[in-house]
Amino acid sequence: MIQIGDYNTLEILRDTEPGLFLGDDDNNEVLLPNRYVPEHFEIGDTLKVFVYLDNEERIIATTDEPYIKKGEFAMLRCNEVTKFGAFLDFGLVKELFCPFKEQAFPMKKGGWYLVHCYLDEVTERLVASSKTNRFLDNKDLTVSQFDQVDIIVSHPSDLGMNVIVNNKHSGLIYKDNIYQDLSVGDKLKGIVKKIRPGNKLDISLGQIGYRNIEPNADKIMQELQDNSGFIPLTDKSNPELIKNQLQMSKKTFKKAIGTLYKKKLIEIKEDGIYLKTQD
Structure with a gap:
């Protein structure tokens, strides 16, 4: 079955005046307009295409890659607001429609909005919604602690x-x-x-607990190497200074320099941390 709003790998069936007709194993067909036809092809080749409804509500294929597909979330720019709703740029010739009822806050032309893309089962059109929470579900989790x-x-x-x-x-x-x-x-x-x-x-x-010691130790080593072997921070430094320079908490910082000190990779002095010269 050809999936609207998603990528499909389809076989080239025939070359016609408006473009190539592509098909799946269930004898479903879709047109790939001439503007998307590759320079070199043969009947029987397969193409990976995105399928959606064009401005005339006809199902078509394209080799262009949209910014978002069915079931995904993305930041999109609002190109226009009409009496029907907002139209968003999602990287294809046709814009993605977001009706007023699906707008968490009224959209404005030129604004950027985080939206979810879904398929309207009645019209088979792709539609956007900025009411993203309603597409999330924590009832049955697919993740575990530390994932x-x-x-x-x-x-x-x-x-x-x-x-x-x-x-x-x-x-x-x-x-x-x-x-x-x-x-x-x-x-x-x-x-x-x-x-x-x-x-x-x-x-x-x-990362959490003991898992975050090595990555952050590596980060401090990189910072030392980028700054001639010295960082003006110690375990007594203000947490905000540590956060601003290394983007980590003071607690994480102390664990990381403790690891580096035990490995004899650094020296900790009153004015800061020094990269230890290796013999």
């Missing part, structure tokens, strides 16, 4: 920053665990720090 996950920054709250986890679940990075600038739509790697009652996910941008 590395893909996150998308969703929106700030009084507690910290809400994130989308693995395109499926909602999570939260608490303020105390944020050591870098985050913006809505940022895509990052995170770690499941804790699973609270109700399957609430606490997410960390670093």
